[in-house]
Amino acid sequence: MCITPTNRRIFIKKMAAAAAMTAAATMFPGIVFASEQEANLSSGSDLDWKKGPCRFCGVGCGILVGVDKGKAVAVKGDPNSSVNKGLLCVKGYHQTMCIQAKDRLTHALVKKNGRYVETPISEALDIVANKMKETIEKHGKDSVAMYTSGQSTIPEGYVASKLMKGAIGTNNLDCNARLCMASAVTGFLTTFGADEPMGCYEDIDYADYFITWGNNMAEMHPVLFSRMLEEKNRRGAKIIDFATRTTRSSSASDKSILFEPQTDLAVANAICYEIINKGWVNKSFVEKHCNFSKGLTNIGYGLEDKFKFTDKPEKIDFEAYKKFLEEYTPEKVAKYSGVSVKDIKYLAAIYGDPNKKVVSYWCMGMNQHTRGTWMNNLVYNIHLLTGKISQPGNGPFSLTGQPSACGTAREVGTFTHKLPKGVVTNEKHRRLAAKIWKVPYERIPAKPTYHATEMFRAVDRGDIKFIWTQVTNPLVSLPKTSRYRPAMEKDSCFVVVSDVFPTPTSDVADVILPASWHIEKSGLYGNSERRTQHWDKMVEGPGETTPDAWMTIEVAKRMGFGDLFPYSEENHVEEIYNEYRQFHEGAKHGMAPLDVLKKQSGAIWPYVDGKSTQWRFNAKYDPACSNGEEFHFYGKPDGKAIIWQRPFEPAPEAPDDEYPFWLNTGRVIEHWHTGSMTRRIPVLHKAMPSAYVEFHPEDAKILSIVNGENVKVTSRRGSCILPASINERGLPTQGQVFVPFFDENMMINDVTLDAFCPISKEPDYKKCAVKVEKA
Amino acid sequence: MPVKSYLAHPHEGKKSELLSALSEIECCEVIPAENKDVIVLVTDTANEIEENILKEKLEAIESIKLFSMVSGFDTQN
Numbered sequence: 001m002c003i004t005p006t007n008r009r010i011f012i013k014k015m016a017a018a019a020a021m022t023a024a025a026t027m028f029p030g031i032v033f034a035s036e037q038e039a040n041l042s043s044g045s046d047l048d049w050k051k052g053p054c055r056f057c058g059v060g061c062g063i064l065v066g067v068d069k070g071k072a073v074a075v076k077g078d079p080n081s082s083v084n085k086g087l088l089c090v091k092g093y094h095q096t097m098c099i100q101a102k103d104r105l106t107h108a109l110v111k112k113n114g115r116y117v118e119t120p121i122s123e124a125l126d127i128v129a130n131k132m133k134e135t136i137e138k139h140g141k142d143s144v145a146m147y148t149s150g151q152s153t154i155p156e157g158y159v160a161s162k163l164m165k166g167a168i169g170t171n172n173l174d175c176n177a178r179l180c181m182a183s184a185v186t187g188f189l190t191t192f193g194a195d196e197p198m199g200c201y202e203d204i205d206y207a208d209y210f211i212t213w214g215n216n217m218a219e220m221h222p223v224l225f226s227r228m229l230e231e232k233n234r235r236g237a238k239i240i241d242f243a244t245r246t247t248r249s250s251s252a253s254d255k256s257i258l259f260e261p262q263t264d265l266a267v268a269n270a271i272c273y274e275i276i277n278k279g280w281v282n283k284s285f286v287e288k289h290c291n292f293s294k295g296l297t298n299i300g301y302g303l304e305d306k307f308k309f310t311d312k313p314e315k316i317d318f319e320a321y322k323k324f325l326e327e328y329t330p331e332k333v334a335k336y337s338g339v340s341v342k343d344i345k346y347l348a349a350i351y352g353d354p355n356k357k358v359v360s361y362w363c364m365g366m367n368q369h370t371r372g373t374w375m376n377n378l379v380y381n382i383h384l385l386t387g388k389i390s391q392p393g394n395g396p397f398s399l400t401g402q403p404s405a406c407g408t409a410r411e412v413g414t415f416t417h418k419l420p421k422g423v424v425t426n427e428k429h430r431r432l433a434a435k436i437w438k439v440p441y442e443r444i445p446a447k448p449t450y451h452a453t454e455m456f457r458a459v460d461r462g463d464i465k466f467i468w469t470q471v472t473n474p475l476v477s478l479p480k481t482s483r484y485r486p487a488m489e490k491d492s493c494f495v496v497v498s499d500v501f502p503t504p505t506s507d508v509a510d511v512i513l514p515a516s517w518h519i520e521k522s523g524l525y526g527n528s529e530r531r532t533q534h535w536d537k538m539v540e541g542p543g544e545t546t547p548d549a550w551m552t553i554e555v556a557k558r559m560g561f562g563d564l565f566p567y568s569e570e571n572h573v574e575e576i577y578n579e580y581r582q583f584h585e586g587a588k589h590g591m592a593p594l595d596v597l598k599k600q601s602g603a604i605w606p607y608v609d610g611k612s613t614q615w616r617f618n619a620k621y622d623p624a625c626s627n628g629e630e631f632h633f634y635g636k637p638d639g640k641a642i643i644w645q646r647p648f649e650p651a652p653e654a655p656d657d658e659y660p661f662w663l664n665t666g667r668v669i670e671h672w673h674t675g676s677m678t679r680r681i682p683v684l685h686k687a688m689p690s691a692y693v694e695f696h697p698e699d700a701k702i703l704s705i706v707n708g709e710n711v712k713v714t715s716r717r718g719s720c721i722l723p724a725s726i727n728e729r730g731l732p733t734q735g736q737v738f739v740p741f742f743d744e745n746m747m748i749n750d751v752t753l754d755a756f757c758p759i760s761k762e763p764d765y766k767k768c769a770v771k772v773e774k775a
Numbered sequence: 776m777p778v779k780s781y782l783a784h785p786h787e788g789k790k791s792e793l794l795s796a797l798s799e800i801e802c803c804e805v806i807p808a809e810n811k812d813v814i815v816l817v818t819d820t821a822n823e824i825e826e827n828i829l830k831e832k833l834e835a836i837e838s839i840k841l842f843s844m845v846s847g848f849d850t851q852n
């Protein structure tokens with residue numbers, strides 16, 4: 001059919017209408033639209049729709065990309081994806097528009113005499129491999145490092161781990177998921193001995209209450225929030241927003257409860273106190289399935305270089321735990337948390353009601369916390385005490401920020417301490433990795449080296465002399481960039497940056513490698529609900545852009561490790577995934593075969609006997625349960641989860657006379673992380689062109705600051721000038737300011753503090769002390 | 776030249792009010808569900824300026840409770 005511009009446009013409108021109707025049909029079973037409208041919709045076209053996951057957030061919505069003459073011209077929600085049922089958020093459906101940005105990195109650039117010179121990719125990869133080899137020869141294998149991403153695909157993460165740990169033999173590999181998910185991981189491991197949520201998004205269809213802990217889901221997980229609102233409207237499910245700032249999520253919720261930063265620790269304990277005090281403990285569940293433990297206290301904040309901490313868990317009994325909680329009566333906690341006794345009791349009563357199903361959601365608010373591991377433990381305590389876990393509509397659910405923080409960073413294990421299965425400190429895990437990788441077991445070091453913050457401190461100290469970053473922009477996203485930017489500029493470290501667009505990180509690179517964008521390569525991502533999703537390459541990338549996995553393989557070959565990387569350029573994604581799957585064989589973590597993932601919109605692991613496991617640890621749904629009971633927390637040797645005694649401890653830096661405001665940082669719906677992609681999508685950039693600093697109107701009044709006026713935000717580390725925003729997108733409490741971090745021209749991370757949770761090593765971007773003044 | 780589609784959810788009892796408000800806007804096409812409180816809305820604008828004007832008009836409609844975007848098409852013709 002020859003399509004003229006006019007009838008082509010009519011056709012596209014029909015496609016758009018069809019996409020919306022399909023989405024509506026999934027959300028409202030039995031929905032009827034006027035039949036003549038449906039009959040009008042054309043079914044044939046020259047658009048080729050290809051499926052995949054969204055490039056941006058950890059929700060992992062399924063997308064269909066319409067390709068016409070080799071170009072991506074349209075994006076719609078995949079109605080067959082149970083994640084989003086055809087819905088997308090504003091970022092999702094505009095995503096492919098960044099590909100056409102004029103400043104796309106299309107060729108390798110090598111710095112020569114202070115200038116970037118366009119260089120053939122094979123020559124640039126020679127330079128990278130030679131430099132890496134030479135650095136190892138001169139300074140040892142721990143002088144080179146790779147820093148990757150929760151946005152790297154599963155094959156990309158896998159070959160990075162194999163190169164660093166298996167081929168070179170260093171644990172100098174970490175990733176930006178350290179900055180967002182590490183506390184979730186240590187929370188899961190300490191409580192359950194197994195990482196990642198036990199439930200899935202289908203919980204939304206069953207829960208009576210959604211309690212969000214420091215989590216602005218309306219902007220950060222918008223499609224899930226839409227699904228929650230749908231349940232609120234359809235059957236009266238309730239949303240309770242527990243946060244330090246009033247956001248779009250608060251206004252859409254049934255109730256918004258605000259707390260003083262850091263006191264979430266105390267409030268969670270007060271909820272547990274109340275549950276025990278009121279006799280709402282699910283005694284048989286706790287007796288059968290839980291142990292009690294405590295760890296060290298006053299554990300520090302990691303502010304000094306080479307900070308070390310190891311917890312010393314100690315078993316306690318229920319009575320000791322109960323006694324500990326006496327410090328956390330609602331009355332005592334109300335005094336410093338800003339949460340009323342009534343509201344603490346209200347929250348406890350929701351969790352304590354045996355007839356109500358409750359899901360708790362959280363993301364950065366609890367994870368980016370100097371007691372992030374503890375906070376995760378404490379919310380698990382609430383669900384374990386009440387037995388509200390691992391059942392449809394009942395459970396704690398740690399959401400991820402990045403599209404493959406779970407699939408790549410956590411499951412492949414691109415952290416210094418991790419291997420694709422298990423950890424480097426475990427001999428059995430090292431032996432398995434050595435066997436699958438076909439390397440001598442002794443080559444994989446048994447000791448972790450640098451976590452993200454410490455890796456960049458090591459660059460600053462001159463200990464790391466070569467670093468390769470992939471799919472990430474640390475010089476905008478690290479805390480305290482005021483230290484780490486000059487560190488990366490030092491001549492002592494050779495910097496290689498692979499990216500799709502120029503960023504402040506590529507600005508300091510010695511070699512810039514042009515990476516393929518999402519749909520210009522094949523790949524796999526794993527989202528928040530343990531769903532692995534595959535996509536095939538949909539369009540050609542420009543110039544000499546190359547998939548990150550393939551660039552790693554090419555460097556490995558040039559370094560003499562070709563026999564360990566026998567993959568083919570056309571088929572490497574499939575070959576790598578098949579090799580990787582061997583790590584997770586078995587009922588506890590089996591991954592779906594690739595042919596299944598090619599056919600359907602993802603599968604949830606453990607994938608056993610052709611079926612996804614939606615609720616882990618519940619014998620009704622999870623074939624790995626083997627203790628003959630209803631529940632089996634098989635991540636722990638005795639099959640029991642741990643209820644942790646974790647106290648309230650203050651933040652390392654709190655407002656004082658000199659720096660009287662809390663600074664909280666985060667994201668906005670329009671932009672993805674540091675904005676390197678979404679700021680190149682005109683409609684998103686226009687909707688939110690620059691960062692700002694949010695004030696409470698009373699604070700603005702006292703400081704005589706008006707909306708839009710430039711304000712200087714200063715901490716002990718640095719300062720940043722931004723326009724004031726008063727009562728617009730979000731509303732911080734009095735004494736607090738909020739700044740989004742997407743804007744590389746307003747570097748709020750020059751101001752933030754690089755304190756971290758001593759257990760997870762995840763920095764706290766939500767709390768430090770600043771002063772504000774007219775600029 | 777953006778073409779977008781949305782699901783528009785009216786406030787309780789306001790479906791016909793929302794339908795007529797949306798129908799009055801030039802670059803909107805509406806397809807109401809016959810048996811549920813939801814309306815499919817397809818917007819077709821020539822450029823970003825028109826898109827912004829449209830956005831303001833949509834935001835001003837009182838009978839609307841929630842918009843969910845479903846698809847977006849950027850065509851050159």
Ligand code: SF4
Nearest residue numbers: 054057060061089092
């Ligand atoms: S909610 Fe997340 S995954 Fe879904 S479309 Fe938006 S950015 Fe993409």
